[in-house]
Amino acid sequence: MREVGIVGIGHTKFGRSKTGYIEMACAAALEALDDAGVKPLAGHGIDQVLLATMGASMINHQSSVASALVDTLNLRPAMAETVENGPASGASAIKMGYSLIASGMADTVLVIGAEMMRVVSGWEGTDFVATMLHPEAEYDLGLTLPALAGMFTRLVMDSYGVTERDLALVAVKNHQNALANPVAHIRLVPDLHAISEDEDKDAVNPYVAEPLRLYDVCPVSDGAAAVLLCALDVAERFPKKPIRIAGIGQATDTHTIAEREVPTDLYAVREAARQAYRMSGLCPDDIDVAELHDAFLILEIVESEEVGFFKRGEGHLAVREGKTSLGGQIPINTSGGLKAKGHPLGATGVSQTVEIVKQLRGEAQGRQVTDAQRGLLVNFGGFGNNVVALILEKEA
Amino acid sequence: MAIDKTEQMLRPQESPLAPYEAKYITLANGQKLVVHQLKREQAPLAMEAVKPLMTVEADFYDIVASRVYAELLGWYRYRVKDEYLLAGTIDGVIVGLVNGRTIDDKVGLSYHTITLRQGLRIGAQLFAAKMEYHFDVLGQEEVWIVAESPNGFKRWMIEYELEPRPEQWHELGGVPTYVLTRALWEKHRQAKCTGRRPVPQELLETASQLILPESYAQIPGYQRSV
Numbered sequence: 001m002r003e004v005g006i007v008g009i010g011h012t013k014f015g016r017s018k019t020g021y022i023e024m025a026c027a028a029a030l031e032a033l034d035d036a037g038v039k040p041l042a043g044h045g046i047d048q049v050l051l052a053t054m055g056a057s058m059i060n061h062q063s064s065v066a067s068a069l070v071d072t073l074n075l076r077p078a079m080a081e082t083v084e085n086g087p088a089s090g091a092s093a094i095k096m097g098y099s100l101i102a103s104g105m106a107d108t109v110l111v112i113g114a115e116m117m118r119v120v121s122g123w124e125g126t127d128f129v130a131t132m133l134h135p136e137a138e139y140d141l142g143l144t145l146p147a148l149a150g151m152f153t154r155l156v157m158d159s160y161g162v163t164e165r166d167l168a169l170v171a172v173k174n175h176q177n178a179l180a181n182p183v184a185h186i187r188l189v190p191d192l193h194a195i196s197e198d199e200d201k202d203a204v205n206p207y208v209a210e211p212l213r214l215y216d217v218c219p220v221s222d223g224a225a226a227v228l229l230c231a232l233d234v235a236e237r238f239p240k241k242p243i244r245i246a247g248i249g250q251a252t253d254t255h256t257i258a259e260r261e262v263p264t265d266l267y268a269v270r271e272a273a274r275q276a277y278r279m280s281g282l283c284p285d286d287i288d289v290a291e292l293h294d295a296f297l298i299l300e301i302v303e304s305e306e307v308g309f310f311k312r313g314e315g316h317l318a319v320r321e322g323k324t325s326l327g328g329q330i331p332i333n334t335s336g337g338l339k340a341k342g343h344p345l346g347a348t349g350v351s352q353t354v355e356i357v358k359q360l361r362g363e364a365q366g367r368q369v370t371d372a373q374r375g376l377l378v379n380f381g382g383f384g385n386n387v388v389a390l391i392l393e394k395e396a
Numbered sequence: 397m398a399i400d401k402t403e404q405m406l407r408p409q410e411s412p413l414a415p416y417e418a419k420y421i422t423l424a425n426g427q428k429l430v431v432h433q434l435k436r437e438q439a440p441l442a443m444e445a446v447k448p449l450m451t452v453e454a455d456f457y458d459i460v461a462s463r464v465y466a467e468l469l470g471w472y473r474y475r476v477k478d479e480y481l482l483a484g485t486i487d488g489v490i491v492g493l494v495n496g497r498t499i500d501d502k503v504g505l506s507y508h509t510i511t512l513r514q515g516l517r518i519g520a521q522l523f524a525a526k527m528e529y530h531f532d533v534l535g536q537e538e539v540w541i542v543a544e545s546p547n548g549f550k551r552w553m554i555e556y557e558l559e560p561r562p563e564q565w566h567e568l569g570g571v572p573t574y575v576l577t578r579a580l581w582e583k584h585r586q587a588k589c590t591g592r593r594p595v596p597q598e599l600l601e602t603a604s605q606l607i608l609p610e611s612y613a614q615i616p617g618y619q620r621s622v
Contacts, residue, residue, distance in 0.1 A: 121546055121550070122550060123550075123554075186515070188424075188425055188515055188516070189425060190424045190425055190426075191422075191424065191425050191426030193426070194422050194423065194424050194425065194426045195424050198422045199422075199590070199592070200421050200422045200423075200590040200591065200592075202586075202587060202590065203421065203517070203520070203521060203524070203587070203588060203589070203590035204421065204422070204423050204424045204516070204517055204521070204590075205424055206587065214424075214517075215424065
């Protein structure tokens with residue numbers, strides 16, 4: 001099997017896009033191509049384009065978008081497919097791109113993740129995301145992702161002693177990191193006391209789905225990110241040293257949370273990470289920086305345990321001790337995470353990858369982890385029923 | 397003197413409105429938002445604060461800012477009856493405004509809520525303060541409300557579960573009228589309305605400076621000329 005690396009990255013500013021869907025996706029793609037020194041002209045050398053999106057068909061009323069992107073980017077006759085795997089679409093697309101290259105079917109694959117969600121109202125967006133849930137056992141009963149996350153958070157709090165203040169600590173950390181990330185959606189750092197203890201907290205940080213408050217959930221964002229993958233045996237075509245994809249794991253879990261033996265466990269996260277560690281020959285202690293899928297802040301805490309950084313039930317203690325902050329034992333979500341950088345569903349896994357590449361290249365500026373050599377990302381689909389984990393490594 | 401007499405005819409008969417005691421709220425970023433009532437002679441300054449937003453189409457800022465401007469001008473020039481204006485300030489800078497008026501002792505009319513600095517739920521706090529003024533200070537029984545933007549509809553009609561009353565004519569016209577009744581206010585007050593009184597003297601003095609915003613996130617590149 002051929003080895004695969006990343007030689008180009010691109011990322012739009014997350015938030016509210018002022019352009020159309022195709023234009024936004026192309027902006028990220030062109031930046032990645034430019035980063036890799038590729039001119040979208042004849043002889044461009046791009047074999048395949050994969051577009052990760054969850055909602056282009058449903059929200060933007062656009063289908064077969066990967067084909068449209070290839071044409072708009074002037075990358076014909078590259079192969080093109082759209083990948084839909086809920087919020088894990090981005091890392092799924094990277095996994096597929098990896099497979100295409102590793103198998104020898106392609107030398108280069110451009111993976112673009114793009115989502116434009118702010119064209120619909122908040123409740124339409126929430127309803128759209130809820131279509132991931134079980135149609136009869138969950139969706140028809142009115143469940144939404146924030147509602148499920150609220151119940152999950154309550155269970156974790158009751159089981160392990162996580163407090164609302166612990167969640168607020170994660171929020172402050174991630175928002176602080178986002179301040180140093182020019183593409184982050186939210187550039188505002190909440191005050192720990194104001195959002196967790198002050199007598200005005202219920203009005204300025206209201207409950208969204210008790211015990212989750214406004215600052216415990218990610219914003220609704222538009223945005224796109226792109227990475228150019230290539231076989232390491234052709235990497236000399238590109239000016240920048242590749243960042244190697246050292247490990248990939250993916251696992252699924254029950255569709256309905258109610259069917260899980262231990263509802264506070266994120267089995268698919270644990271299994272996906274285990275596979276990625278096995279493939280890379282690495283272990284949690286080898287990881288220098290991580291991007292964990294914190295659509296709801298409780299997920300960052302539980303995922304940090306499931307991927308092996310901390311013992312079960314101790315993730316929140318690590319947050320209290322600053323172990324997940326910049327300069328800590330394992331900095332998590334240096335980009336600001338989904339919480340503050342934003343969460344344009346299909347773009348998220350690609351965006352997480354871009355952040356890890358930046359960290360390993362030493363390009364993360366004000367949020368740089370010193371001498372980062374290896375990074376892990378977890379891209380979480382459904383409510384943990386389909387999870388992709390990637391490990392990236394700086395080439396020696 | 398004929399002009400004076402005509403002017404006298406044109407001016408509405410004003411009813412005395414009880415004052416709104418200033419309060420302060422700690423926002424999510426730790427800054428203190430002071431909510432306080434402005435006087436008629438301060439209206440031109442408030443108008444200047446919203447003026448740059450009169451051409452911003454996004455989120456219907458253009459229509460809201462233009463209407464606020466007109467409402468405040470009407471109040472300043474004595475062409476609106478029983479209007480009031482509350483301002484939200486941070487470190488003396490005007491960050492949001494809410495206004496309205498009373499129809500009679502029992503019924504209030506909400507005009508507009510405009511947030512100049514976004515992202516801190518300032519509009520939500522100011523709208524709650526406006527309702528606090530109608531119900532808890534003026535002792536009214538209901539407030540008629542309309543929304544011109546999806547954000548407003550979500551914040552007021554949905555979050556306060558307002559009672560639709562399309563047959564009731566709101567003087568802003570057009571869109572259907574919704575009503576916040578006293579019962580609905582009692583239901584939502586605790587979750588929506590916050591703040592502390594009295595405002596410390598130093599904070600109040602800073603708030604009274606009424607500084608115009610230097611820039612607006614809604615208008616990239618805008619810098620108020622000195």
